[in-house]
Amino acid sequence: ILNVEQSPQSLHVQEGDSTNFTCSFPSSNFYALHWYRWETAKSPEALFVMTLNGDEKKKGRISATLNTKEGYSYLYIKGSQPEDSATYLCAWVGTASKLTFGTGTRLQVTL
């Protein structure tokens, strides 16, 4: 089993705080790194798909970076809002389009 690890496991922040999570993955046989957001009672939805070392992606207040040589990606949320509360999953894509997920970071944003 190839390890994709995420930290922290959970996070509780106040509205307006900025926060970041880490995803570490195997640096060999790397094809892509995905970030998904999973809200309670909904299906996971893709935030970013990154393929190149040094890639940076941004969507509103959320951004992500990728380092394929050392095998890690960061997800940043600037000015957290209660609607950002969700579990954030990263997934490593190796050969044959197989997605291997991390255990997720559960974010709770309170007023």
Next chain:
Amino acid sequence: DVKVTQSSRYLVKRTGEKVFLECVQDMDHENMFWYRQDPGLGLRLIYFSYDVKMKEKGDIPEGYSVSREKKERFSLILESASTNQTSMYLCASKGPIMNTEAFFGQGTRLTVV
């Protein structure tokens, strides 16, 4: 609007029953996946399929089998359900290109009693 549909949202089955979980996608995707999600363990891959009639074991295939007779449909079969298979099951599909995202079904919460 892209769609991955799982046949049931909630399911309760008895120990020893044969259970079928169905997943249908309308995006003509080659790749389809079955995951289970348990607290603290994230999404663990059970099986995936990269084409019709093709399948590969994931990380936790024991006690499960799959069927992909048509491109749009990927079935997960619990040959003889056990209580440790009580879980949330998620189906996903994805196109062939590495940098395309996966789309998920709404999940099936299976309880085996």
